[in-house]
């Protein structure tokens with residue numbers, strides 16, 4: 285064999301060895317490795333001082349799914365945590381038959397933590413069949429009447445023109461994370477509904493992945509208080525936000541502190557009947573001892589974009605109760621534009637005793653063009669076509685409300701004074 289041929293063969297064998305030993309490593313480095321547990325998150329509904337549902341996803345069904353938790357950091361050492369909660373609800377995210385050929389299944393897991401101490405940081409590690417996540421932490425709601433803040437936003441679904449475009453949602457989630465890290469005593473997110481398109485739950489699951497962007501660098505999870513939107517009526521919603529022994533159709537009361545109560549309503553079921561009766565008794569029971577009383581739901585009573593008649597059912601069934609019990613602020617979504625109404629009472633401006641409605645959904649969904657000529661959007665109201673998230677700061681003397689844009693610019697800024705001192709006295713208005 286000529287020497288030159290031997291040289292070529294040696295070089296080829298060396299190249300082959302390099303390919304065998306190095307290229308797979310390079311390929312592995314390029315493809316992100318999916319961790320055994322992901323989509324880690326916290327759900328608040330009832331009793332956030334003492335309860336939470338912690339949720340996560342796996343690629344395999346698995347058999348044993350638990351959350352390890354403690355009031356002391358244990359660094360992800362599962363055996364070191366003082367307490368363990370076993371998942372109460374597991375299953376495969378629902379898909380349609382047509383999905384089976386090309387959709388990779390995934391499995392949800394939900395563990396209910398009860399008996400928690402208020403205003404306490406809990407360190408948690410998610411475990412599926414022994415594969416343990418990094419350590420995260422979350423803070424329970426306060427049991428004292430203190431000053432604190434919440435985020436409010438809605439409509440984090442993607443648009444209809446490009447089902448793969450979710451960049452704006454990611455940017456808004458990163459904005460929420462920055463606010464979560466910067467604002468002292470910010471406890472959670474009030475979400476007004478419409479998380480994603482149905483196909484997105486089934487095929488891509490990026491809402492869950494994108495929500496992970498709200499988790500701080502230090503691993504603090506942002507609790508979410510969800511309302512049901514019109515895009516959340518099919519598959520997915522119950523698999524995302526379950527609560528053990530839940531006895532109503534996603535309308536519920538969340539006492540955030542002894543002086544601040546949030547009522548979440550469901551615009552995707554009957555507004556009257558049981559829901560209206562429940563709303564009346566709940567507002568009546570909460571008002572005397574509550575400085576700040578809020579309502580959150582998806583479809584607005586006072587739209588920024590849709591025609592006036594669109595909100596008639598909310599105005600007929602719920603607004604009279606908001607006015608009877610002097611709700612302080614109403615949180616709406618669905619229209620895809622920023623708004624603040626002027627104070628409204630009896631379907632007319634009332635600067636002294638009216639109720640302000642804010643919204644209308646800007647956590648990533650493409651924004652629409654609102655109608656600034658409507659009477660309820662006149663000064664001191666406003667409206668604008670811009671992505672946004674509200675920061676609600678609950679003080680003793682005032683509630684400071686700001687609407688932040690994608691780049692931290694402030695689009696709206698106002699302060700409400702309390703109608704009611706939480707002394708047990710009933711309102712006289």
Ligand SMILES: [Fe+2]
Nearest residue numbers: 478513514618
């Ligand atoms: Fe909607």
